[in-house]
Amino acid sequence: MSVQKRLNLDAQPVFLMDGSAFIYRGFFANKTMCRSDGFPTNALVVVTRLLLRILREERPGHFLFVKDGKGKTFRHDIFPLYKANRDAPPDALICQMDPILRMVRALGIPVEISEGCEADDCIASLAARFSDRLPVVIVSGDKDLKQCLGPNVYMWDPASREEKLLTAASFAAESGVTPERWPDMQALMGDVSDNIPGVPGIGPKTAQKIFAICPSLEDIRDHFSLLPPKLQDKLRGHLDAMFLWRQLTTLARDKCANVRLEDTRVRPLDTAACAALADEFELLALRREMAGLARVQQASQGQHAHDGGNAGMVEQPVQPVAVSSPGRMCRPPTTDIGAQMHLLDTSVPPESPAIHTADALPPCSGRQVAIIWADGAQHAPHVAVDGAEDVLWTGPLLQLSTWLASARRLVVHDFKAVPVQEVWRGLVKEGRACPAVFDLGLAAYLVNPEENDYGWPRLVVRWGACLRGEKGEGGLGPAAMALRMASVLEQRLEADCLLTLYTSLELPLTPVLAAMEASGVPISATAFRDFLEDVEGELHRLTNAVYTQAGTTFNIRSAQQLGEVLFNRLKLPEPRKTRGGQASTSQETLEKLAEQHPVVESILQYRKLEKMRSTYLDPLPRRVDGHGRLHTTFNQKGTATGRLSSSNPNLQNIPVRGPLGKRMRACFIAGPGLSLVSADYSQVELRVLAHMHRTVPCWNRFVRGRIYMRERRP
Numbered sequence: 157m158s159v160q161k162r163l164n165l166d167a168q169p170v171f172l173m174d175g176s177a178f179i180y181r182g183f184f185a186n187k188t189m190c191r192s193d194g195f196p197t198n199a200l201v202v203v204t205r206l207l208l209r210i211l212r213e214e215r216p217g218h219f220l221f222v223k224d225g226k227g228k229t230f231r232h233d234i235f236p237l238y239k240a241n242r243d244a245p246p247d248a249l250i251c252q253m254d255p256i257l258r259m260v261r262a263l264g265i266p267v268e269i270s271e272g273c274e275a276d277d278c279i280a281s282l283a284a285r286f287s288d289r290l291p292v293v294i295v296s297g298d299k300d301l302k303q304c305l306g307p308n309v310y311m312w313d314p315a316s317r318e319e320k321l322l323t324a325a326s327f328a329a330e331s332g333v334t335p336e337r338w339p340d341m342q343a344l345m346g347d348v349s350d351n352i353p354g355v356p357g358i359g360p361k362t363a364q365k366i367f368a369i370c371p372s373l374e375d376i377r378d379h380f381s382l383l384p385p386k387l388q389d390k391l392r393g394h395l396d397a398m399f400l401w402r403q404l405t406t407l408a409r410d411k412c413a414n415v416r417l418e419d420t421r422v423r424p425l426d427t428a429a430c431a432a433l434a435d436e437f438e439l440l441a442l443r444r445e446m447a448g449l450a451r452v453q454q455a456s457q458g459q460h461a462h463d464g465g466n467a468g469m470v471e472q473p474v475q476p477v478a479v480s481s482p483g484r485m486c487r488p489p490t491t492d493i494g495a496q497m498h499l500l501d502t503s504v505p506p507e508s509p510a511i512h513t514a515d516a517l518p519p520c521s522g523r524q525v526a527i528i529w530a531d532g533a534q535h536a537p538h539v540a541v542d543g544a545e546d547v548l549w550t551g552p553l554l555q556l557s558t559w560l561a562s563a564r565r566l567v568v569h570d571f572k573a574v575p576v577q578e579v580w581r582g583l584v585k586e587g588r589a590c591p592a593v594f595d596l597g598l599a600a601y602l603v604n605p606e607e608n609d610y611g612w613p614r615l616v617v618r619w620g621a622c623l624r625g626e627k628g629e630g631g632l633g634p635a636a637m638a639l640r641m642a643s644v645l646e647q648r649l650e651a652d653c654l655l656t657l658y659t660s661l662e663l664p665l666t667p668v669l670a671a672m673e674a675s676g677v678p679i680s681a682t683a684f685r686d687f688l689e690d691v692e693g694e695l696h697r698l699t700n701a702v703y704t705q706a707g708t709t710f711n712i713r714s715a716q717q718l719g720e721v722l723f724n725r726l727k728l729p730e731p732r733k734t735r736g737g738q739a740s741t742s743q744e745t746l747e748k749l750a751e752q753h754p755v756v757e758s759i760l761q762y763r764k765l766e767k768m769r770s771t772y773l774d775p776l777p778r779r780v781d782g783h784g785r786l787h788t789t790f791n792q793k794g795t796a797t798g799r800l801s802s803s804n805p806n807l808q809n810i811p812v813r814g815p816l817g818k819r820m821r822a823c824f825i826a827g828p829g830l831s832l833v834s835a836d837y838s839q840v841e842l843r844v845l846a847h848m849h850r851t852v853p854c855w856n857r858f859v860r861g862r863i864y865m866r867e868r869r870p
Contacts, residue, residue: 158214159312162321165291170218170420171210172279174296178203179256181315183249188606191438196248200437204259206315208445211263212452218290218420220282221260221267222275229273231404238404241351255437262429264422273411280304280407286417302327303407305335332364340373343401352404355394362390373398425450508538508633512551514559518544525560526567530612530634533575538635546633557582563591567642569612571595571666572792596638598662599645601793602654610793615641669790676785681777683823688773691765698762705755712762715741728752768816779805
């Protein structure tokens with residue numbers, strides 16, 4: 157449902173977007189997205205996707221993208237240290253600014269760059285001016301803009317998890333103050349991101365208590381005696397400064413005077429410019445969405461804006477991206493934009509017919525076969541043979557293994573996955589020659605090792621748009637798409653000089669890791685139990701010691717209660733505050749205070765033992781199988797550097813230093829008649845790099861060494 161309908165507005169609203177905020181959010185949502193040559197595209201992808209969604213779902217007649225200009229603003233004249241704590245924008249973000257603005261304009265959205273003020277001031281000024289004629293929707297999640305809410309002004313954050321839509325009434329119910337009093341509350345609380353000090357010790361809850369009694373800064377000053385003594389103590393000495401802070405938090409209403417309502421009219425999508433940008437920055441999935449938007453605009457030509465505007469007009473739609481051809485290699489669309497913003501490919505694959513007997517499957521002798529568990533390991537897999545349709549296999553996996561034995565190559569999205577290994581073990585059990593394997597996730601990892609997800613759904617998002625044809629051609633089922641994906645990824649591996657690395661090192665390693673996971677590592681239940689009893693006894697002793705030294709009982713695990721004891725009761729020097737306004741009780745903070753009071757050292761010792769108990773001693777014995785062995789998952793695609801990582805449980809960070817570490821390691825044992833052998837090479841990556849530099853004149857990837865700890869006979 158559109159925002160207009162959700163708000164029950166009589167007229168289509170003007171959308172004023174805080175462009176700078178979404179550019180930064182997009183950049184930090186996922187820093188790994190880039191073009192094939194390394195040029196970053198994360199902010200560009202996020203902002204473009206969000207704009208496409210708004211244009212498609214809201215079909216606005218008036219839309220303005222507002223961005224911060226360069227240089228200082230009038231607030232720096234009031235307070236020279238305003239935003240002095242901010243770092244300069246990263247180069248990887250700066251280089252995307254021009255492409256983003258080019259893309260915004262190509263989508264037909266007007267752009268306004270604020271001068272001498274911030275984008276928020278421009279938005280506040282335009283909202284106040286335009287709201288007399290049309291409803292105004294401020295597209296932002298910035299807390300500063302909440303003061304703009306009014307009878308005809310609303311706020312919408314389409315990129316938040318809950319997609320917040322605020323009105324003046326809902327904001328007042330949530331915050332306890334009206335929008336016009338929001339700058340007063342911000343003045344008391346301060347703003348760390350803008351370097352506005354505020355009044356120390358006042359957070360949202362305390363501010364609400366103050367404004368429940370005195371609803372403005374003037375009331376606080378004039379009726380100071382009405383406040384409780386504790387609140388007076390916090391405010392005393394800051395009654396003049398809080399008015400200065402309010403000047404900084406109050407948005408201007410007299411900026412961007414040259415922008416008229418007519419200047420915000422959405423123009424037709426510039427198909428040529430959009431296509432050129434999509435090609436330049438390899439935004440293949442976005443180009444597909446632009447084509448869809450062009451068709452929507454064309455279908456609603458002349459019927460979009462309430463005043464007869466031409467926001468929906470385009471001359472001709474963007475041509476869809478074709479499937480990769482021999483003359484041009486398909487590049488992965490960079491569409492991973494984090495949990496905040498996700499718009500997946502909405503094309504629906506055809507329904508695959510179910511088959512439960514191998515006789516009904518097409519012959520696969522000497523051909524390539526794909527088996528994809530698209531819906532998860534608990535569901536039936538999709539199967540496809542080169543040139544045949546996608547089918548859903550509902551029969552036993554052993555029967556599938558028998559049928560597969562004559563295939564030339566097996567394509568899967570995760571060779572180490574349990575159901576794939578079950579099929580593979582069926583092949584091995586029959587003693588037949590196994591087909592070659594192509595692991596799509598592993599190949600995608602080598603092509604771009606800085607992504608954080610190589611599962612089938614994400615592979616579809618990244619590669620699906622450049623593998624599907626037009627809907628008229630018919631969609632692709634998961635296994636059929638996997639066959640095409642394998643061809644494209646194999647081309648990429650070869651082009652990037654990674655095919656040898658894939659075939660000689662990475663792929664042979666996968667079944668080794670699968671066997672290690674299945675085997676597990678034995679642990680000594682007796683050693684774990686004795687160690688746990690000793691640690692629990694020491695924790696009991698430390699708990700009593702902490703209570704005695706602090707002079708009170710409290711929950712040592714509670715950061716809030718610990719902070720109350722250390723900084724309010726014992727009056728230790730208060731450190732920096734957390735984002736929530738609470739005094740920090742981090743490890744680093746306590747280590748700095750260790751010499752200030754004996755209770756701090758006791759707390760540090762308590763935390764050390766409690767982490768040992770809760771992370772290792774208590775949970776690990778619960779996860780062993782019937783043979784007393786602990787099974788972890790070795791993540792072959794988990795790090796950009798090529799190192800293995802371990803999870804569920806993480807056995808990579810077992811303590812090693814000190815008496816506790818040595819005793820912890822001693823709890824891991826070898827099987828009967830076996831010994832544990834540990835091998836490591838100091839600075840192996842640098843040694844390999846030096847060798848490559850001397851012997852190979854042209855190379856573009858690190859060779860990634862891997863070292864393991866395995867059981868061997870002595």
